[in-house]
Amino acid sequence: MKNIAVIGAGTMGNGIAHTFAQFGYKTHxxxxxxxxxxKGMKTIENNLDRMVSKEKITEENKKTTLSNITTFTKLSEGVKGTxxxxxxxTENVELKLSIFEQLDEFCAADTILASxxxxxxxxxxxxxxSNPERVIGMHFMNPVPVMKLVEIIRGYNTSDEITRSIMDLSKKLNKVPVEVNDYPGFVANRILMPMINESIETLYNGVAGVQxxxxxxxxxxxxxxxPLQLADFIGLDVCLSILEVMYSGFKNPKYAPCPLLVNMVQAGKLGAKSGEGFYDYSENRKAEIVSKQFSAK
Known part of the structure; x- marks a missing residue:
């Protein structure tokens, strides 16, 4: 594999594109x-600048990485030849299904399709x-250029060949791939999200404060x-979406999102990306605890 397409220029998408490009792949x-x-390209450039300042890469490496990335606004053009x-x-099932329906139309029959x-x-x-054996999960961790883990998720029809290929590719990115089966939350979030949710419940019930x-x-x-700061960095909306998927999949009340989490998302308090969650991320109050009563009492 030489040519890679990444759909979505947000936090995860630009991090994935950065990583592929840094390891020499032509990336769309x-x-x-x-x-x-x-915004995504600016983030990649800023992250590369930090790596240069820490002497992890050279200025030439930075230029080469940026030159490996080409941007597209049309899906049909961006996936061509990849x-x-x-x-x-975004972690929305209807959006993802729509994208994969289009990928089935626009991509060659042997293009590997990962989510x-x-x-x-x-x-x-x-x-x-049309040929589901080529579909697989590649769950990168945030921040992608730094975190080593990639969860490789096999769907019911994912072939052994595709799985081996993606495991090998992940290693070429200097990642550690771990193969898991296709159940709600996989491994990482099946364990992590209940812990985050219980932490929010602990706050909601007035047991202790954020700090x-x-x-x-x-x-x-x-x-x-x-866990509360981690939830802020993941995005409280993302945490809520994952918990809702798990609650729907398992029908188990232990995955039911805490009412405080639901209310915060509805109020637009999504964590670091919105400037406020359990902590305040505004310019003059970087990562201070939000001065409000979270307790339900």
Whole structure:
């Protein structure tokens, strides 16, 4: 595989494009919004600048990486001639199904189709494609250029050949691929999201405050980041979507989203990307705890 297409220029999409391009792959970054593409490319450039300043790459490496990326606003043009397409659009099942229906039309029959979904069934996504054996999950972790793990999710029909190919490709990106089966939340989010949800419940019930909960988990459980701060960086809307997928898939109340999480998302408090979640990310109050009463009491 030499030519890669990445759909979506948001946090995950631009990180995936950055990673492929840095390792020498000709990468097409696709988004319907020119503004999103510009923002995504600026993010990639800023991240590369940080890597140069830390002497992890050279200025020449940075230029080569950027030159490996071409942007497109039309899906049909962006996927033309590619060996692998990685969909990294919003975690919305109807949107993903629509994209894969179009990929089935626009891509060659042997193009591998991957989704970066963090919870949605690969089998369900593959069902809208004429040859579902070529559909697989590649769940990268954020920030993609830094995090080593890639969850490789096999759908019911995903072939052994495609799985081996994507496992090998992930290793060429200096990642550690882990093969998992197709069940709601896979492994990472099946374990992580209930912990985050329970942390929000603990806050909602007035057991402890934001800083106290995060400190307990950092110092007591050796987590590098507390669960509430992690939720902010993942995006509270993304956390809610994953929990809803898991609740729907398992029909188990332990996956039911906390009412506080639902309310915060409805109020537009999505975490770092919106400027406020459990912490305040505005320019003058970087990562301070939001000064409001989260308790249900």
């Amino acid at each position: 970054l696709i988004d319907i919004s020119e503004k999103s593409l510009e 060996d692998l397409v990685v969909e990294a659009a 970066n979904t963090s919870s949605i069934s690969i089998t369900k996504i593959a069902a809208v494609v 106290e909960i995060d400190t307990v988990m950092k110092l007591g459980m050796a987590h590098p980041m507390g």
